[in-house]
Amino acid sequence: xxxxxxxxxxxxxxxxxxxxxxxxxxxxxxxxxxxxxxxxxxxxxxxxxxxxxxxxxxxxxxxxxxxxxxxxxxxxxxxxxxxxxxxxxxxxxxxxxxxxxxxxxxxxxxxxxxxxxxxxxxxxxxxxxxxxxxxxxxxxxxxxxxxxxxxxxxxxxxxxxxxxxxxxxxxxxxxxxxxxxxxxxxxxxxxxxxxxxxxxxxxxxxxxxxxxxxxxxxxxxxxxxxxxxxxxxxxxxxxxxxxxxxxxxxxxxxxxxxxxxxxxxxx
Amino acid sequence: xxxxxxxxxxxxxxxxxxxxxxxxxxxxxxxxxxxxxxxxxxxxxxxxxxxxxxxxxxxxxxxxxxxxxxxxxxxxxxxxxxxxxxxxxxxxxxxxxxxxxxxxxxxxxxxxxxxxxxxxxxxxxxxxxxxxxxxxxxxxxxxxxxxxxxxxxxxxxxxxxxxxxxxxxxxxxxxxxxxxxxxxxxxxxxxxxxxxxxxxxxxxxxxxxxxxxxxxxxxxxxxxxxxxxxxxxxxxxxxxxxxxxxxxxxxxxxxxxxxxxxxxxxxxxxxxxxxxxxxxxxxxxxxxxxxxxxxxxxxxxxxxxxxxxxxxxxxxxxxxxxxxxx
Ligand SMILES: Cc1cc2nc3c(=O)[nH]c(=O)nc-3n(C[C@H](O)[C@H](O)[C@H](O)COP(=O)(O)OP(=O)(O)OC[C@H]3O[C@@H](n4cnc5c(N)ncnc54)[C@H](O)[C@@H]3O)c2cc1C
Ligand code: SF4
Ligand code: SF4
Ligand code: FES
Numbered sequence: 001x002x003x004x005x006x007x008x009x010x011x012x013x014x015x016x017x018x019x020x021x022x023x024x025x026x027x028x029x030x031x032x033x034x035x036x037x038x039x040x041x042x043x044x045x046x047x048x049x050x051x052x053x054x055x056x057x058x059x060x061x062x063x064x065x066x067x068x069x070x071x072x073x074x075x076x077x078x079x080x081x082x083x084x085x086x087x088x089x090x091x092x093x094x095x096x097x098x099x100x101x102x103x104x105x106x107x108x109x110x111x112x113x114x115x116x117x118x119x120x121x122x123x124x125x126x127x128x129x130x131x132x133x134x135x136x137x138x139x140x141x142x143x144x145x146x147x148x149x150x151x152x153x154x155x156x157x158x159x160x161x162x163x164x165x166x167x168x169x170x171x172x173x174x175x176x177x178x179x180x181x182x183x184x185x186x187x188x189x190x191x192x193x194x195x196x197x198x199x200x201x202x203x204x205x206x207x208x209x210x211x212x213x214x215x216x217x218x219x220x221x222x223x224x225x226x227x228x229x230x231x232x233x234x235x236x237x238x239x240x241x242x243x244x245x246x247x248x249x250x251x252x253x254x255x256x257x258x259x260x261x262x263x264x265x266x267x
Numbered sequence: 268x269x270x271x272x273x274x275x276x277x278x279x280x281x282x283x284x285x286x287x288x289x290x291x292x293x294x295x296x297x298x299x300x301x302x303x304x305x306x307x308x309x310x311x312x313x314x315x316x317x318x319x320x321x322x323x324x325x326x327x328x329x330x331x332x333x334x335x336x337x338x339x340x341x342x343x344x345x346x347x348x349x350x351x352x353x354x355x356x357x358x359x360x361x362x363x364x365x366x367x368x369x370x371x372x373x374x375x376x377x378x379x380x381x382x383x384x385x386x387x388x389x390x391x392x393x394x395x396x397x398x399x400x401x402x403x404x405x406x407x408x409x410x411x412x413x414x415x416x417x418x419x420x421x422x423x424x425x426x427x428x429x430x431x432x433x434x435x436x437x438x439x440x441x442x443x444x445x446x447x448x449x450x451x452x453x454x455x456x457x458x459x460x461x462x463x464x465x466x467x468x469x470x471x472x473x474x475x476x477x478x479x480x481x482x483x484x485x486x487x488x489x490x491x492x493x494x495x496x497x498x499x500x501x502x503x504x505x506x507x508x509x510x511x512x513x514x515x516x517x518x519x520x521x522x523x524x525x526x527x528x529x530x531x532x533x534x535x536x537x538x539x540x541x542x543x544x545x546x547x548x549x550x551x552x553x554x555x556x557x558x559x560x561x562x563x564x565x566x567x568x569x570x571x572x573x574x575x576x577x578x579x580x581x582x583x584x585x586x587x588x589x590x591x592x593x
Binding site for chain 2: 005047048049071074086087230237245265266
């Protein structure tokens with residue numbers, strides 16, 4: 001009997017492979033997939049397993065993923081080369097509601113690997129620049145060696161206002177940014193909430209501080225969007241692993257409007 | 268819809284007619300009662316008519332482990348599943364409603380679990396009216412409804428059978444051991460005794476008790492043995508593992524395995540971070556998913572009040588009692 005098996009992934013060929021930092025790389029896949037910024041795909045290496053990875057590009061012609069090597073699947077993907085294939089299924093989840101952001105300015109705040117899905121927003125905005133007002137980008141990394149998307153950073157700086165910081169600079173590396181926490185840069189900049197949306201992606205502790213700062217600047221909770229990360233298996237709201245109390249990170253998220261999850265004890 | 272009657276002395280004929288076209292699954296007495304395929308007449312004597320089987324029916328729809336696709340290096344191929352037509356016989360209203368809840372969970376407008384759907388479409392649900400609960404049941408407190416294809420109500424010499432769906436009616440028409448009857452199902456037939464015990468008011472306000480320390484009365488005894496999840500007819504969580512062939516390691520199959528929220532690994536992510544690290548948080552998660560979270564999404568509690576998670580808990584942790592005392 002023919003059935004529609006949603007769990008079966010399809011092969012995707014790697015057409016570009018870029019080492020971004022010591023433990024992070026980007027791959028470009030020969031896949032045309034309609035998606036929203038902030039959505040993710042499930043990536044499989046048969047025999048090893050499957051991992052949720054955010055789509056970090058916005059293009060009709062290809063899909064870009066930025067991956068940090070932290071365990072079995074991500075290590076196995078890192079060992080692939082250009083022209084190799086992996087298996088993917090998706091796109092899944094609720095990404096950023098870009099239609100609702102139209103005619104607004106956007107403040108983008110990212111930390112470390114969290115910058116990846118935000119890159120998708122930047123690329124989306126760049127394809128329809130006149131739909132949006134000002135784009136402020138605040139990104140923080142641990143050290144200059146951890147800075148991701150160095151190639152794209154130049155054009156971001158040309159088109160938008162980029163504020164970059166690193167927590168520390170032990171090797172005294174030259175880089176175009178400040179030493180300190182990205183939250184400090186955010187605090188110091190003067191903008192208010194009028195006609196503005198803020199999107200945050202990064203470690204939970206950073207999200208917590210950033211939300212506080214934004215609220216001090218007058219942002220309402222429904223003007224703030226955050227991403228959540230949880231253990232994922234199915235990606236489609238069945239397996240239960242990604243639950244944040246009653247919300248499914250994979251299906252209700254991974255992008256949440258802050259007021260939707262702020263009262264969850266497990267947020 | 269019309270009612271049918273099955274004479275008790277005709278049961279063996281009923282079974283043999285059904286098994287011409289269907290697998291016949293029924294609660295079979297053993298060390299513990301569980302749903303098994305009935306393969307011969309002798310097994311009919313082992314059918315449990317009175318007590319709720321300790322084991323639920325869910326493994327029929329969602330086996331403990333099952334292949335979901337085969338892989339070979341970088342290709343993945345669907346497994347050929349040929350679900351057999353199956354009659355699930357002797358289900359209580361709790362188990363039937365648990366199937367309904369599983370339908371809500373695994374088949375929606377966005378995604379459908381293909382294996383579950385196939386098995387559901389190929390199954391006929393035949394209920395057996397439950398006359399009496401035990402010290403653990405509380406189905407009478409839950410909003411259960413008539414969800415079945417056919418339902419048997421036991422009388423002295425026969426069963427009166429209520430048909431609920433077209434599928435059930437079509438089935439009943441084909442089986443000659445079943446005769447049409449004008450006899451109605453009376454209010455008396457529908458009575459189930461001794462099936463309430465949860466404080467409904469407390470249950471409806473369970474969100475208010477999330478931070479209550481009383482939950483620790485239960486969780487401090489809990490062994491994280493996962494029996495509560497495994498025995499629950501409603502629990503449906505799962506995970507995937509890849510199973511390579513022993514010789515050709517690049518070939519294998521991805522398995523779907525039943526999974527338990529009582530284990531730390533359920534929420535463990537890379538870097539060894541565990542979201543529900545404390546046993547108390549895991550203990551609560553199961554109960555809150557059952558009584559609150561599922562209801563937020565689907566309008567009904569996931570729990571159907573069968574009491575198996577208490578009956579089968581090695582520590583007999585009575586979370587209903589704990590909730591009632593909040
Ligand atoms: C919505 C979402 C988007 C993500 N986007 C990215 C991204 O763009 N780039 C990136 O590098 N990482 C991303 N992650 C994290 C990534 O999924 C994990 O780092 C990865 O699954 C780790 O798998 P592993 O096999 O290498 O590690 P192991 O520790 O060996 O993990 C074993 C398995 O557990 C599960 N798992 C472990 N950690 C996580 C986790 N943090 N989240 C979900 N499942 C996990 C996976 O199924 C994984 O295969 C994202 C996670 C989520 C939930
Ligand atoms: S069955 Fe009892 S002891 Fe075992 S995990 Fe469930 S509550 Fe804990
Ligand atoms: S939670 Fe317990 S009482 Fe409720 S359906 Fe599951 S096993 Fe039955
Ligand atoms: S990943 Fe399976 S329910 Fe969210």
